[in-house]
Amino acid sequence: MVRAIEFKIEKKMPRGRLGRAATLATPHGIIETPAFVAVGTKATIKALSPEQVKELGAQVVLANTYHLYLEPGEEVVKKSGGLSKFMNWPGPTMTDSGGFQVFSLGAAFGRKGLNKLAKTKEKNASEEKVEYAVAGDDSTTRAFAKIDDDGVTFRSVIDGSEHRFTPERSMEIQHAIGADMIFAFDECTSPEAPYEYQKVALARTHEWAKRSLIAHKELNTKRLTPNALFGIVQGGRFADLREESARTIGSMDFAGFGIGGSFDKDDIAASVGLVNKILPEEKPRHLLGIGAPEDLVLAVENGCDLFDCVAPTRLARNGTLYAEKGRINILNAKFKNDFNPIDSNCACYACRNYTRAYLSHLFRAKEMFAATLASIHNLYFVVNFVKKMRSAILDGTFDDFKASISFYK
């Protein structure tokens, strides 16, 4: 059978360190890694055209199974010729499995403060307070997702209707959507989940990985161009569970791996390093949902090849812009009359042509173009930040690069 993707390591960081630069060949082109994946949940990078996404340097786009299944429906995407054709993005594509929505529509639903990163100092307090929902527990009733061992029952965030995802269903939908790289259906747990729950959830995710792989292989026999399935390592904030998960998922016949779930903010590097030491070196590793610049540095040097994160585009739409010296909130009063570019060292389209004062005006006036310019800038910043790390690995200057970053302590 034709291989869906081809991963070639070009250079590894010296002295046994985990970071590496590689190329990842897909049916829609080659990705030079480490690379930041642009998030286009509903088959569009919000506020940007594919041409703009390409121009700012993004190589690959990630869409979401849950969202496209609900709207417009995976069959529409399939009939259009697949995700790449549907959204007019000619390059490589991925889809997430819907596993994250188990968390975002379940444990995290309606709780704006809760995300997959736990602040370490609050860890103990939150563990005491929260009674965590176990499968079948009534306390999940208010949420939009209910988990059982066979799968997840979601309610649509669009109209409240009920839908059922299982590993097999997720594979079917993802094959219909037709991205180059797809993910196993997993359970993304909350950072508040205690050890006992994580253990149960992990066993379930491993079982679902097995089922995803079987369903995927079956579906791939019917395809002209095969898809590549990535298995997802879980284990939350617990080192022993992370290692167990890396061993289990790593030994299965996946084309690559995702590292998912929740982390302690101060502990991402160690967690990821732990996992990547165990995962087979010759396959790509995608760190799911991580994208703050300071986290990316740690993830790259600990052996991750791909990243996706909504932060650059979401922050952009809300007025927070990345800059070399740290991020700025363009809505602050001091930028009303600031006629400098967002970041004077940035070469993006927005910085080459527009001022902070103009961005400030667009945001205050709630003009749509504000989101476009800000998204171009933030995505460019992060995509190129990761590209610089790739060059630094190839040149053997990674530590110099790391030392040169002013916002990174």
Added chain:
RNA sequence: GCGGCCGUGGUGUAGCUGGUCUAACACAAUCCCCUGUCACGGGAUAGAUCGUGGGUUCAAAUCCCAUCGGCCGCG
């Protein structure tokens, strides 16, 4: 000239058969947050003593009188 309506934070309004108003809401303002998008989203803070003067009352943005300003109608 007569009659009526209105005058509350930057803006627009609510409250006005008196006490629960140490005055509410929206927008604007100042600032913070956002990590596999429920997300052009979420949160915090500041800002009026209620046109002005007087009166009634234990108590008035709320009732009465006067006055100033605006609007409408009739002359």
